[in-house]
Amino acid sequence: MKFEIIGNIENEETFASGSGIRELPRLRKAYGTGRWRKRKGEATVKFEDGTTVLVELHWYEATGIGRKEHKIKRILE
Numbered sequence: 001m002k003f004e005i006i007g008n009i010e011n012e013e014t015f016a017s018g019s020g021i022r023e024l025p026r027l028r029k030a031y032g033t034g035r036w037r038k039r040k041g042e043a044t045v046k047f048e049d050g051t052t053v054l055v056e057l058h059w060y061e062a063t064g065i066g067r068k069e070h071k072i073k074r075i076l077e
Contacts, residue, residue: 001047001048002047002048003045003046003047003048003072004045004046005043005044005045005057005070006043006044006045006046006052007043007044008043009041009042009043009057010041010042010043011041011042012039012040012041013039013040013041014037014038014039015038015039015040016037016038017035017036017037017038018035018036020038021036021037021038021060023060024036027060027062027068031062031065031068032062032065034062034063034064034065035062035063036060036061036062037060037061037062038058038059038060038061039058039059039060039061039067040056040057040058040059040073041056041057042054042055042056042057042076043055043057045057045072053075053076053077054075054076054077055072055073055074055075055076056072056073056074056076057070057071057072057073058070058071058073059071
């Protein structure tokens with residue numbers, strides 16, 4: 001399901017980095033080498049049908065490359 005992040009991501013936290021990321025070879029092949037980290041945080045998102053909800057997001061991030069592959073892990077409200 002497609003969604004758009006509205007506003008800022010809050011309570012950001014890194015919970016895996018470097019070799020702790022199972023997807024590291026795929027990320028490097030797709031986006032390039034960098035100091036990859038797997039992060040999570042809370043944000044309000046808007047779905048295609050117009051519904052807005054607070055969710056926990058997970059994504060990959062590297063310096064100079066940015067945030068990639070946002071995914072919703074759970075709905076908080």
